[in-house]
Amino acid sequence: MPTTRRAAVLGGNRIPFARQFGPYAEASNQDMLTAALEGLVARHGLAGERVGEVVAGAVIKHSRDFNLTREAVLGSSLAADTPAYDIQQACGTGLEATILVANKIALGQAESAIAGGVDSASDAPIVVPERLRRKLLRLNRAKTPAERAKAAAALRPTDLGIQVPAATEPRTGMSMGEHMAITAARWGVTREAQDELALASHQKLAAAYERGFFDDLLTPYLGQTRDQNLRPDTTLEKLGSLRTAFGTGPDATMTAGNSTPLSDGASTVLLGSEEWAAAHGLKPLAFFVDGETAAVDYLGGEEGLLMAPAYAVPRMLARQGLSLQDFDLYEIHEAFAATVLSTMAAWEDEEFCRERLGLDAPLGGIDRAKLNVTGSSLAAGHPFAATGGRIVATLAKLLHEKGSGARGLISICAAGGQGVVAILEAA
Amino acid sequence: MPRSDGYTSFVNSGVGKKVASALGLPQPVPLRRYAPGRPLVDGPVLVGGHADTPAVSALRDGLTAAGATLVDAVPDGPRLGGVVVDLTAAETPADLESLRATLAPALKRLGRCARVVVVGRDPERAGSVAQRAARRALEGITRSVGKELRAGATANLVLVADGHEASALGTVLFLLSARSAYVDGQVVRVGEREVHAAPVDAERPLAGKVAVVTGAARGIGADIARTLHRDGATVVCVDVPAAGASLAAVANEVGGTALQLDVTALDAGTRILEHATTRHGGLDVVVHNAGITRDKLLANTDAERWDSVLRVNLLSILQMNEALLAKSGLRDGGRVVLVSSIAGIAGNRGQSNYAASKAGVIGLVDGYAADRGLVRRGITVNAVAPGFIETEMTARIPLATREVGRRLNSLAQGGLPVDVAEAIAFYAADAQGAVSGNVIRVCGQSLLGA
Amino acid sequence: MAVETLSSVPATAPLLARAALTARGRRGSEVPERTLRVEDVRVDRARLAAYQRLTGYDVSDLLPQPYPWVLAFPVQTALMARPDFPVPLPGMVHLENRVTTHRALDAAQPLTLEVTAGALQPHRRGRTLDVRLEARVDDELVWECDSVYLSRGRGTEDASRGEAPPALPEGPVAGVWRLPEGLGREYAGVSGDVNPIHLHPLAARAMGFPRHIAHGMWTYARTLAALGRGSLGPSSSRVWFTKPVFLPSTVELVVQRSGRHVLAGLRSRKDPSTTHVVVTLDD
Structure with missing residues (x-):
């Protein structure tokens, strides 16, 4: 067995996140990931450098982008002999990529690595209906004129039409919002609580920009210098006036204001061994401590689609011998305000913790003053695979500001009933 | 391809030469410029x-x-x-x-x-x-x-x-x-300091040096970064976060690092120093190049216009130098290069705020160069004062005035950003250990303020 | 030299139409001394992105090296459509191009564009015309370009031949590009260069070509994009359009690097001895 060592988060870079069909409407995943890499390379002086590996991915991906990350590396100022590959675990992609490369560094298989993610809700691949696709493939396979004629004759005008991939669960046909609405009702999450969380997210993100917190985490792209979704001057009244978008009757509490918008953007994180960092004059911001993934069976309605982090976190805590209160900062991805509130409600619920998690006592509450202190996805936007990188870099810098030993928890829910969570510790 | 303004290329074309000579117009020649x-x-x-x-x-x-x-x-x-x-x-x-x-x-x-x-x-x-x-x-x-x-x-x-x-x-x-x-x-x-003629690579006189250039995303700043890099320095490129995309391009081109910050921030000097020290092991050369203009006749200049120019062009330097020139700052034998302007020497209509800041910069040079502590540490402080340089800062001058400004010097042409950058790189080299307190005008011997 | 400042970038199509309608009457050998200038030219991000995609660049804030040429194209057309311009615009052939970028061009910065036509020179197959384009950010010259065009006609046998392009390296092939039939129309859409010789076989035949051909400026941009980030920063490139690329067709990219100097080009897949485009890049 190889001995392990600590993998350090050395820095990050992302482009500002933009709303769907906004300023990045014409940019592809590869364009955005390349731009995010270029900024990371510039910030850390990596031009011409060979990095151990670059791992990133996109949730909505065109088939031509089979080698998305490698292509982005080739288009960047990194040395062309830097290897790269794609991964995908829905909205957990960015954090999963971080866990992957951190483990490789810990095992001595890599000295340095870049983890990242990108998504475009604007430049989505268009897919033809399944029936038409099969017929076209058959036509393409046809060898003789007779076969071709037969295949062509099978085409019907009614086959035409295009499909844009949506954030819909394939097995339930329900959107993520519809799934979340069920969970929110289950945990009795109120509209007011959701709007308050959304307001706090905008206010905290705006304050972070004001104090220059993102100066070394972000590089402008296509003229955009801040997250486009950020509304520094929003109010509870404004949020309260929005029509509900998901759920029915009294359970309709979710609006466009307390749900994340479809977004475009990319993020990257630089990790390395302490030796590599020292040799490159880079000071670790935080160390990667542990990571865990979980999945829930949401099909029978047993558990909510976005509740997997509620299971992943206690498993990781048990392994680390930590309690939920042993953290200085919490980053819980705001897929919806209700996601954060439901997850926290579950951890405080004795029955849930006993029956579902098999614990003697509830995990307990978390200090809201330590939660998403520079805002999260509700304000910044949520380009699916890019969110993990945004959170890892943000938390690493926040922990570094807190000082040595400070500990932070990351929790990200993902489609398919999955969750990816991790612990970072200030360097 | 040599770079020159339209007029210079015109008078150097066949027809242009005849016309210019017949009319007695100035006949600038393309200047010889350095390449390794x-x-x-x-x-x-x-x-x-x-x-x-x-x-x-x-x-x-x-x-x-x-x-x-x-x-x-x-x-x-x-x-x-x-x-x-x-x-x-x-x-x-x-x-x-x-x-x-x-x-x-x-x-x-x-x-x-x-x-x-x-x-x-x-x-x-x-x-x-x-x-x-x-x-x-x-x-x-x-x-x-x-x-x-x-x-x-x-x-x-x-x-x-x-x-x-x-x-x-x-x-x-x-x-x-x-x-x-x-x-x-x-x-x-050239002062009374012995310069130890350590053998240096004449084409890389700044090899091993770490230099910071503020305002590096565009214009003269980008050329300064490029020139210092060409001469062997590792360059930290600084500019405001909003210019980050261009800054990243410059930093990656010169193989340096990009540091997005506002030079007027109270901790700008500390952050620059920390970046240079942790990333590159120390700091040898500081080029305070960031600058803005907010032109208006003094009678129409409000407090905001006045203040913003003085803050960016002058006060920020004082503020940053608190950290940069402290004992824990610039290494012994370090170099500080400031960017003044001909407007700071001759004055310029509609630029009282800018001229104030750029004349103030000359005051900074005089003051720092006389500082015994800095002299003891072998730190030199100098400035360049660009004259008519074909760049953004001269853009707001009306066309006619601009054409006159461009010709009213002994070389009958405007300078290029790289000319300013070369003078800065000159100050930065070890060989200039005895050059301190100078303000070299890069102006082609302009008639203004002469 | 008279500098005329236009209030904005003119529309290309009416100018091309005017140039076509007035083509017959044009004669003489004196090119009027005139510079057309447009200030405050802003980059349309959507058009830029479409251009970047079609030419193989990343969609980013940096302008591809040939892009100011595209921005200046309507201005150049306006210059040539003037009644006193001696050479007919339709059928003019782009022979070569030299570009120097003095600094990375950020799409956020408005440009001042200037177009100046030089003197007519004798050529074996007619007369050549030099056109100079300059782009400034405020007053600073950030980009300059010299284009050479051929106006086909009675040639001068002993005309000096100019600098021949370097021979393309033998290989290995660095890329194989299949240029679709509709490439000219697509590029016309993003560049505004709607010269009929690029659009359709019939239109091209009317102009004396067997088929329609790819825009030289597309082949140039596509080749530079294939060479990496070098042409995005300060650099110089040169291109010779030696043989037209008929559409559709398949071309091979060959590249030879020596330090900071790159020699590249496109040759015919079918007949590798046919060189279409030669490009050099120094960064």
């Missing part, structure tokens, strides 16, 4: 004047080592690439004759973009009134020669300190070389 591998000068260098002084004997070897062919008389064959006239032994105005005797025949045999460098001594250190007059006279002569020279040639004066003549070698080489293309009619004082 080019010779120091194009043609032999005549060494004249007193010629047997400690100054000349100290310089001769260095010039030869730098590849110059030295001659003692005007040769019949090739045109002269440069003339170095030594007047360090001048005791009375009568001694100036040897300057005339050397220059008069030489000026007729100068090549294109040739160089005249007069070497003298500081009038303020003269032992007698007559000596002081003689020393002061050199400035008048040099400036007049600069105005008489044609075809891109320049004339400059170097004042050397008694017993430290060898310390002036770097300055003389700069003024002879193509690096000083747009430096004309200037006086450079």
Whole structure:
């Protein structure tokens, strides 16, 4: 067995996140990931450098982008002999990529690595209906004129039409919002609580920009210098006036204001061994401590689609011998305000913790003053695979500001009933 | 491809030459500019004047080592690439004759973009009134020669300190070389510090140095970053976060690092220092280049316009230098280079705020250069004062004024950002350890403020 | 030299139409001394992105090296459509191009564009015309370009041939590009260069070509994009359009690097001895 060592988060870079069909409407995943890499390379002086590996991915991906990350590396100022590959675990992609490369560094298989993610809700691949696709493939396979004629004759005008991939669960046909609405009702999450969380997210993100917190985490792209979704001057009244978008009757509490918008953007994180960092004059911001993934069976309605982090976190805590209160900062991805509130409600619920998690006592509450202190996805936007990188870099810098030993928890829910969570510790 | 303004390319085209000459218009020539591998000068260098002084004997070897062919008389064959006239032994105005005797025949045999460098001594250190007059006279002569020279040639004066003549070698080489293309009619004082002539790669005089350039995303700043990198330095490129995309491009091009920050932030100096120290092991060169203009006649200038220019162009430097010049800041032998402006010397209509900041910068140079602590640590502080440089800052000048500004100098053309960058790189090198408290105008000997 | 400042970038199509309608009457050998200038030219991000995609660049804030040429194209057309311009615009052939970028061009910065036509020179197959384009950010010259065009007609046998392009390296092949039939129309859409010789076989035949051909400026941009980030920063490139690329067709990219100098080009897949485009890049 190889001995392990600590993998350090050395820095990050992302482009500002933009709303769907906004300023990045014409940019592809590869364009955005390349731009995010270029900024990371510039910030850390990596031009011409060979990095151990670059791992990133996109949730909505065109088939031509089979080698998305490698292509982005080739288009960047990194040395062309830097290897790269794609991964995908829905909205957990960015954090999963971080866990992957951190483990490789810990095992001595890599000295340095870049983890990242990108998504475009604007430049989505268009897919033809399944029936038409099969017929076209058959036509393409046809060898003789007779076969071709037969295949062509099978085409019907009614086959035409295009499909844009949506954030819909394939097995339930329900959107993520519809799934979340069920969970929110289950945990009795109120509209007011959701709007308050959304307001706090905008206010905290705006304050972070004001104090220059993102100066070394972000590089402008296509003229955009801040997250486009950020509304520094929003109010509870404004949020309260929005029509509900998901759920029915009294359970309709979710609006466009307390749900994340479809977004475009990319993020990257630089990790390395302490030796590599020292040799490159880079000071670790935080160390990667542990990571865990979980999945829930949401099909029978047993558990909510976005509740997997509620299971992943206690498993990781048990392994680390930590309690939920042993953290200085919490980053819980705001897929919806209700996601954060439901997850926290579950951890405080004795029955849930006993029956579902098999614990003697509830995990307990978390200090809201330590939660998403520079805002999260509700304000910044949520380009699916890019969110993990945004959170890892943000938390690493926040922990570094807190000082040595400070500990932070990351929790990200993902489609398919999955969750990816991790612990970072200030360097 | 040589870079020049439209007019310069026009008068150098066949038709343009005839037109310009017929109309008696100025005929600027494309200036010789530096690129690694080019010779120091194009043609032999005549060494004249007193010629047997400690100054000349100290310089001769260095010039030869730098590849110059030295001659003692005007040769019949090739045109002269440069003339170095030594007047360090001048005791009375009568001694100036040897300057005339050397220059008069030489000026007729100068090549294109040739160089005249007069070497003298500081009038303020003269032992007698007559000596002081003689020393002061050199400035008048040099400036007049600069105005008489044609075809891109320049004339400059170097004042050397008694017993430290060898310390002036770097300055003389700069003024002879193509690096000083747009430096004309200037006086450079070289102080009483021994420069340890460590063997350096002449093409990478800044090898191993860490330099910070503020305002590096665009314009002159980007050229400064590029020039310092070319000369071997590791460059930290600083600009405001909003310019981050361009900044990243510049940083990646020069293989340096990008640091997004606002120079007016209270912790800007600390953050720059911390970045340079942790990333690159320390800091040797600081180029305070970031600057803005908010032009308006003073009568119409409100407090905001006034304040923003002074804050960015002047106060931020003071503020950053608190950290950068502290004991834990710039390494011994460090270099601080400020960017003043001809507007700070001559003043400019509608630029009272800008001129205030740029004149203030000269005050900073005087103040810092006299600081004993800095002198002890071998830290030099100098400034460049760009004249008419073809760049963003000159853009807001109305076209007619702009055209006049561009021509009203001895070289009859505007300078390029790289000309400013070259002067900054000159200050930054180890060889200039004795050059401090200078403000070199990169103005082609502009008539403004002369 | 008279500098005329236009209030904005003109529309290309009416100018091309005017140039076509007035083509017959044009004669003489004196090119009027005139510079057309447009200030405050802003980059349309959507058009830029479409151009970047079609030419193989990343969609980013940096302008591809040939892009100011595209921005200046309507201005150049306006200059040539003037009644006193001696050479007919339709059928003019782009022979070569030299571009120097002095600094990375940020799409956020408005440009001042200037177009100046030089003198007519004798050529074996007619007369050549030099056109100079300059782009400034405020007053700073950030980009300059010299184009050489051929106006086909009675040639001068002993005309000086100009600098021949360097021979393309033998290989290995660095890329194989299949240029679709509709490439000219697509590029016309993003560049505004709607010269009929690029659009359709019939239109091209009317102009004396067997088929329609790819825009030279597309082949140039596509080749530079294939060479990496070098042409995005300060750099110089040169291109010779030696043989037209008929559409559709398949071309091979060959590249030879020596330090900071790159020699590249496109040759015919079918007949590798046919060189279409030669490009050099120094960064």
